[in-house]
Amino acid sequence: MFAESTVSMTWFSSRKPYKNNPSYDLPYLKICRDVFLILSDHSLFNQSPLNMFQCRELAYVLTSYFEDVVNGIGFWAAVVKEHEVLYGQRVPFFSKEQLGEWKDCKDIHPADIHYLAFVYLVFLQKTGQTESFPSEDFFIVLRERVFDHLDQIEEIPFTDFYKQYLMSDAEPIDFKRILTWFAYDGYLFGYEFKHKREAQEKLLREHGGATLPKEYFDMNLFSELEKKMYGLNSCLSGLFPVDILASSLGCGEEKTIGFRNTKYLISGIFEFFDADEKHFFFRHSLTDEVFPIIKEGVGNLGHRLGKEKFWGTTLYRWQNSYMIVGVCGHERDKDEIFWMNKQNEYEYKKHSVTYQQELKSYTKIEAEGNLAFFGEGILVYKTIVEFREAMNKFHQWQFDVAVKEGRADANKDRPVPLRADHLPVMSDIGVFVLPDEPLTIIPSYYDNLAAMSTLESVYDCCERRLFLNQLFPEHVWRSLRSEAVLLTGGNSSEWTMQRDKDLEALLRIYAPSEYRPLKQPRVMPSKLGFN
Numbered sequence: 001m002f003a004e005s006t007v008s009m010t011w012f013s014s015r016k017p018y019k020n021n022p023s024y025d026l027p028y029l030k031i032c033r034d035v036f037l038i039l040s041d042h043s044l045f046n047q048s049p050l051n052m053f054q055c056r057e058l059a060y061v062l063t064s065y066f067e068d069v070v071n072g073i074g075f076w077a078a079v080v081k082e083h084e085v086l087y088g089q090r091v092p093f094f095s096k097e098q099l100g101e102w103k104d105c106k107d108i109h110p111a112d113i114h115y116l117a118f119v120y121l122v123f124l125q126k127t128g129q130t131e132s133f134p135s136e137d138f139f140i141v142l143r144e145r146v147f148d149h150l151d152q153i154e155e156i157p158f159t160d161f162y163k164q165y166l167m168s169d170a171e172p173i174d175f176k177r178i179l180t181w182f183a184y185d186g187y188l189f190g191y192e193f194k195h196k197r198e199a200q201e202k203l204l205r206e207h208g209g210a211t212l213p214k215e216y217f218d219m220n221l222f223s224e225l226e227k228k229m230y231g232l233n234s235c236l237s238g239l240f241p242v243d244i245l246a247s248s249l250g251c252g253e254e255k256t257i258g259f260r261n262t263k264y265l266i267s268g269i270f271e272f273f274d275a276d277e278k279h280f281f282f283r284h285s286l287t288d289e290v291f292p293i294i295k296e297g298v299g300n301l302g303h304r305l306g307k308e309k310f311w312g313t314t315l316y317r318w319q320n321s322y323m324i325v326g327v328c329g330h331e332r333d334k335d336e337i338f339w340m341n342k343q344n345e346y347e348y349k350k351h352s353v354t355y356q357q358e359l360k361s362y363t364k365i366e367a368e369g370n371l372a373f374f375g376e377g378i379l380v381y382k383t384i385v386e387f388r389e390a391m392n393k394f395h396q397w398q399f400d401v402a403v404k405e406g407r408a409d410a411n412k413d414r415p416v417p418l419r420a421d422h423l424p425v426m427s428d429i430g431v432f433v434l435p436d437e438p439l440t441i442i443p444s445y446y447d448n449l450a451a452m453s454t455l456e457s458v459y460d461c462c463e464r465r466l467f468l469n470q471l472f473p474e475h476v477w478r479s480l481r482s483e484a485v486l487l488t489g490g491n492s493s494e495w496t497m498q499r500d501k502d503l504e505a506l507l508r509i510y511a512p513s514e515y516r517p518l519k520q521p522r523v524m525p526s527k528l529g530f531n
Contacts, residue, residue, distance in 0.1 A: 003033035003034075003036050003037050004033065006036065006052060006053075006056055007029070007032050007033045007036050007056055007059065007060075009022075009025070009026075009029055011056075012025065012028075012029050012032060012060070013025060014185075015060065015064075015185050015186075015187075015190065016185075017165060017178070017181045017185070018161055018165070021159075021161070023157075024157050024159050024161075027155070027156075027157045028063055028067055028157070031063050031066065031150070031153065032059050032060055032063040033059075034149060035059040035062050035063055035146055035149065035150075036055055036056055036059035038142075038145050038146055038149060039055040039058055039059055039142070039146075040052065040055045044141055044145060047132070047134060047135070047138070048134065048138065049121070049124070049130040049131070049132045049133070049134055050124075050130070054124060054129070054130070057120070057191050058117060058120050060187060061116055061117075061120060061187045061188075061191070062113060062116060062117070062146055062150075063187075064186075064187030065108070065112065065113070065116060065187060066108055066150050066153075068187070069107050069108050069112075070107055070108070070156050070158075071158055071159060071162065073162045073166075073248070074162075074166070074247075074248040074250070075182075075186070075187075075188055075244060075245075075248050076112065076188075077248075078243075078244045078245075078247035078248045079188065079236070079237070079239065079244060081247065082237065082239055082243070082244070082247075083237065086237065086501075086504075086505075086508075087501050087505060088501075090109065090111060090112070091111050091112060091114075091115040092115070092237070092501060092502065092505035093115070093458055093494075093495040093502055093505060094111050094494065094495070095494075098111075098494060099111060108147065108150055108151065109147075110143045110144070110147045111143075113142070113143045113146050113147050114139050114140075114142070114143040117139055117142050117143070118139060119235060119236050119237075119509055120191065121133065121134060121462075122235060122462065122509050122510065123191065123192055123195075123235050125462065125465070125468070126235065126468065126510065127195055132463075133459070133462045133463045133465075135459060135463075136457065136459045136493055136494065136495070139459075140494075165178065166178065166248055166249050166250070167249065167251070168249060168250050168251045168252075169251065170249055170251055170255075170259075172262075172294075172297065172318050172323050173296070173297060175245070175246075175249075175259055175262070176226070178245060179229055179230070179241060179242060179245055180225075180226075180229065182241055182244075182245050183228075183229035183241040184197060184225070184229065186241075188234075188236055188241075188244065189234050189236065189241050192234050192235055192236075193228065193229065193232075193234070193241070196225075196228055196232070197225055197228075200221060200224050200225060200228070201221055204217065204220060204221055204224070222326065223325075223326025224326065225326075226325045226326040227265060227314055227325055227326055229241060229242075230242055230262050230263055230265060230316060230325055231263055231265045232516075233512045233513075233515060233516055234512060235509050235510070235512055236509075237505070237508050237509065238508035238509070238512040238514075238515040240260075240263050242259060242260060242262050242263045243260050243263070245259070246259035246260045247260075258318060258319060261316075261317060262316040262317070262318070263316075263517075264316065264317065264351060264517070264518065265314050265315070265316055265325060265351070266284075266291070266314065266315040266316065266317075266322070266351040267313075267314045267315075267344075267347050267348055267351075268284045268285065268286055268287070268312070268313075268341075268344075268348040269284075269285045269286070269310055269311070269312045269337050269340060269341065269348075270282035270283060270284055270285065270291070270310070270311050270312075270313060271283040271285055271309055271310055271311075272305045272308075272309060272310075272311060273309075275295075275305075278294065278295055278321075279292035279293055279294060279295060279321060280292075280293040280295060280298065280305060281293070282311070282315075282322075284348075285310065285337055285341060286341040286345070286348045286349060287348070287349060287352055287355075289352075291315055291322045292320075292321045292322060293315070293321070293322050293323070293324060294318065294321045294322065294323055297323040297324060298324055304330075308330035308332070310330065310332070310337060311328040311329065311330050312328065312329045312330075312340070313325070313326065313328040313329070314326060346520050350518045350520070351518070356518075359521050363436070363437075363438060363521055364436060366438055366439075367434070367435060367436050367437055367438065369398060369401065370433050370438075370439045371433060371435065373394055373397050373398075374394070374431070374433045375433065376433055376434065376435065377433060378430055378431070378432055378433070378445070378479060378483070379430070379431040379433065380428055380429070380430050380431075380445050380446070381428065381429045381431070382428050383428075384427070384429065386429075387418075387429040387431075387441075388418050390431075391418040392415070392417055392418055395415040395416055395417070395418065396415045398415070399413070399414070399415040427443040427444050428443075428444065428445050428446055429441060429442070429443055429445065430442045430443075430445025430448075432475070432476055432479055434475060434479065437475050438521070440472075440473060440475070440476050442470070442472055442476060448470065448472075448480060449480055449483055449484060451464065451466055452466075452477075452480045452481060452483075452484040453484040455484075455497050456493060456496075456497075457493035457495050457496055457497055458493075458495035458496075458497050458502060458506060459493065459495065460493075460497075461497065461506060467506065467507065467510035467511060468510070471511075473514065474504075474507055474511070474514045474515075477503060477507060478500075478503065481500070481503050
């Protein structure tokens with residue numbers, strides 16, 4: 001009765017995009033309970049970090065993976081397709097020889113089970129829901145026991161529901177409805193995005209949302225959740241739910257690309273100034289661009305547009321028009337609009353190709369200046385004093401160049417002295433000077449290099465919490481990786497961390513934000529070396 005009470009039909013059915021299909025759900029519910037019992041068997045997992053509810057969630061993930069693959073639904077197939085592009089194989093970390101040992105697997109695959117479990121455990125670690133990270137043996141036993149159990153199932157129920165649900169002729173409104181389920185309740189992303197939903201709800205309540213009428217609180221919450229499901233990527237290989245869902249619909253190349261592009265959100269304060277038979281026309285108050293908004297997608301907002309002129313909202317492109325994401329909040333005060341545009345300049349302009357080119361050009365000029373002064377490489381300063389002296393000389397050089405080029409006035413401006421209060425006093429400082437990259441400064445360079453050099457496996461990196469303790473950009477980890485001499489002798493791990501792709505794969509799980517296409521640069525044009 002332990003499994004029945006924990007993995008109940010009510011809980012199991014609540015995750016599905018349909019209702020009242022017990023003849024189909026019951027066999028999979030039984031499979032989920034069996035997998036749950038395997039995961040909660042302490043005789044198999046002496047040091048399992050999973051509690052009862054985490055075992056249940058992982059059991060659901062693995063059962064739904066099984067259902068997906070044997071029914072040919074296509075979600076996991078879309079993930080594998082993305083992995084083939086990123087890593088040249090179905091899942092990262094395994095060697096080609098290891099995967100070749102399972103070449104006879106025709107549907108479910110041990111490597112898939114291993115990887116799904118690993119990503120879930122990293123998610124728990126990242127969000128502070130588990131204190132320890134399990135050893136490699138945990139994952140090997142898990143994949144073998146779960147795979148053997150699933151592989152021996154002979155009677156498998158099939159359904160045509162998903163062929164109808166995943167509409168090949170889906171329109172944007174259909175896609176949003178399916179994406180809401182897929183991101184927040186589906187097995188691939190549900191546990192992560194549900195956690196984001198809970199965090200967003202808590203944040204809204206802490207910032208005065210608790211005093212709002214329920215209708216307005218729910219409206220604000222749903223608006224933020226919509227933006228997240230379109231615009232955020234996940235710890236599952238840094239993949240976007242919109243990309244995986246779009247690839248699963250089978251709706252043709254043009255529409256698939258259109259749905260994938262919905263992740264490029266456009267935010268700002270817009271002026272409503274005109275309408276025709278099919279569109280409302282919004283003008284972006286910061287960039288002055290005009291966006292034709294499809295009337296069908298605005299719901300009951302249409303009758304309110306004439307009453308207010310300025311609206312703060314988010315859009316995504318669909319074919320040659322745009323759709324509104326979430327809700328519109330009207331802005332009345334032009335001074336408020338001015339300061340919001342100034343405060344949110346990057347968020348409101350990041351969609352602009354011209355602005356992105358300006359940022360790249362600025363970063364390039366900044367990097368060329370760094371190289372001209374320091375030379376390419378990694379510079380290490382033994383003390384904060386040495387580091388401060390070097391950086392103040394650099395700021396003076398930047399200022400002198402700016403004066404020479406007419407970008408600064410020697411009589412009015414001055415170099416900005418370095419502030420290093422955030423850096424530990426007893427620490428060496430590494431300065432990374434690389435082409436096309438902003439200057440990057442990290443404390444305890446030698447400790448971090450030693451940590452990277454002594455990594456024995458992917459699991460070792462997780463157990464040491466290396467990517468949790470240090471929030472370095474991707475290019476810093478790559479540079480440390482190239483400087484380090486990784487251990488090879490006597491290492492029997494399946495996931496050795498020897499290849500460059502292994503580092504990228506692990507960073508995509510721990511720091512997916514590093515792999516967003518419109519990631520804010522760390523050096524902005526407003527951050528000059530003088531004032």
